[in-house]
Amino acid sequence: MANDLRVAFIGAGNMAEAMISGIVKTGTLEPRQVTATNRSNADRLLELHNEYGIQGIMRDKLQLSSYDVIFLAMKPKDAESSLLSIKDHIRPDQVVMSVLAGISTEFMEEHLNDGQQVIRVMPNTSSMLRESATAISPGQNVTMKNVKLAKSLLSSIGEVYVIEEDQMDLFTGIAGSGPAYFYYLMEHIEKTAHENGMDVQQAREIGAQTILGAAKMMIEREETPTELRQNVTSPNGTTAAGLDALNENGGGTAIKAAIEGAMNRSKEITEQLAKVTVQ
Ligand SMILES: NC(=O)C1=CN([C@@H]2O[C@H](COP(=O)(O)OP(=O)(O)OC[C@H]3O[C@@H](n4cnc5c(N)ncnc54)[C@H](O)[C@@H]3O)[C@@H](O)[C@H]2O)C=CC1
Ligand SMILES: O=C(O)[C@@H]1CCC=N1
Incomplete structure (x- = not known):
């Protein structure tokens, strides 16, 4: 994995931690390449920094343009406001990967600027031990290079399956939950x-x-x-x-x-x- 690749997690809860743990502990990315952010819980960001060495930055201080991959890892109810808040601060070459249950690539594309690259991802918490069964469904604008990037990044947390998006709800029922x-x-x-x-x-x-x-x-x-x-x-x-x-x-x-x-x-x-x- 490129040593200048930078990944940000918006949302620093259980799922983000499970993924960060897998990604950092396998050495797939150096801790300096990973940033986690949440709205207001500075203690939680410090906890993640102490445990994994990653950067914790409050959401309003995050420079979105510096990241190649932006993982959305908040609750689905916060998806719309989060998408709208990042919309005008990201470029089409950056890829937004959402792990949110029930949030379609269509919904993400509608709430971001035209041509934005998005990938819907469904991991599970066994990411923590690199034993996730993770599905990805690429949006319509995503390049093959970024699908490959998603596969190799996510293979650090377990097995990766590329599936049609109409199977994502079922996959969530079997593997996410x-x-x-x-x-x-x-x-x-x-x-x-x-x-x-x-x-x-x-x-x-x-x-x-x-x-x-x-x-x-x-x-x-x-x-x-x-x-x-x-x-x-x-x-x-x-x-x-x-x-x-x-x-x-x-x-x-x-x-x-x-x-x-x-x-x-x-x-x-x-x-x-x-x-x-x-x-
Ligand atoms: N927990 C699991 O096993 C799995 C969860 N997911 C998905 O992952 C997402 C997160 O789930 P959990 O980590 O379990 O939830 P959680 O409640 O542990 O974490 C949510 C995090 O998002 C932060 N947050 C909320 N709104 C935000 C915003 N606007 N900006 C920045 N941060 C914000 C919260 O402060 C919290 O850190 C959900 O959408 C869920 O569907 C997907 C697969 C498995
Ligand atoms: O319970 C949930 O909604 C999330 C999505 C899959 C696993 N946990």
């Missing part, structure tokens, strides 16, 4: 283990290793998830009893509902913002 489903699963593993007399910390280690092992099997082995599941399931054995209970209690239905719930919320954010903008 996805880590939370596994944490929720784990919370229930711990609770059940505790109720049955096991130490919570020990249950957490055992549960996490089981999830990790299953994830690696699905990535590294050729068998399908169905075949892998069948290999665990002895006739009339313990797994069959567990899976029966899962099915009887709506396990599959609950997983589908979770993904579609998040996907629909992403679509709803897009629709709500479109309405506000039209009014």
Whole structure:
């Protein structure tokens, strides 16, 4: 990665930190190449500076023209005002990459000047450990060079998939929000283990290793998830009893509902913002 590339994060919350951690700790960018900014929380910027060595600058002091890449990492409700606030301070050769759920490239392009390069990005917080599943959908003005830049920058936080934008809400339901489903699963593993007399910390280690092992099997082995599941399931054995209970209690239905719930919320954010903008 070019050692004069400069990247700014507008919004310095959980997602920005997870990405900064991955980008800086892999040495993809030197800390001096990364700046984070927020509206008013100077303590938070100092915390990020102390942890990662990056610059923390208050939003009103940020010289936007000095950055090649501007990541938007605030909440979706603040997207419109943020886009309007950067609009006349950036050049078309700079690329705006937004990680905001439900914010389309069309919405970004409409709120920026003609020809502005934008890329919609959906990472997840496993960026912190360089294990994100990240999707990108380029806007209509973006150059191939900047798509390549996005891919190589984001590959420092995990795997990168270039997808059609109409799949972005679904991707958000599976991967952007996805880590939370596994944490929720784990919370229930711990609770059940505790109720049955096991130490919570020990249950957490055992549960996490089981999830990790299953994830690696699905990535590294050729068998399908169905075949892998069948290999665990002895006739009339313990797994069959567990899976029966899962099915009887709506396990599959609950997983589908979770993904579609998040996907629909992403679509709803897009629709709500479109309405506000039209009014
Ligand atoms: N947390 C996650 O797992 C993921 C979050 N995202 C997206 O990332 C975005 C941020 O989410 P989190 O980091 O979880 O939220 P957060 O609440 O932790 O952070 C938001 C940050 O934006 C700052 N901010 C708000 N308005 C601003 C403005 N106008 N100018 C500068 N800074 C401003 C806030 O001070 C705060 O630092 C959201 O849009 C979300 O959809 C995307 C993928 C995963
Ligand atoms: O919950 C949210 O809206 C964000 C987007 C994907 C993960 N977290």
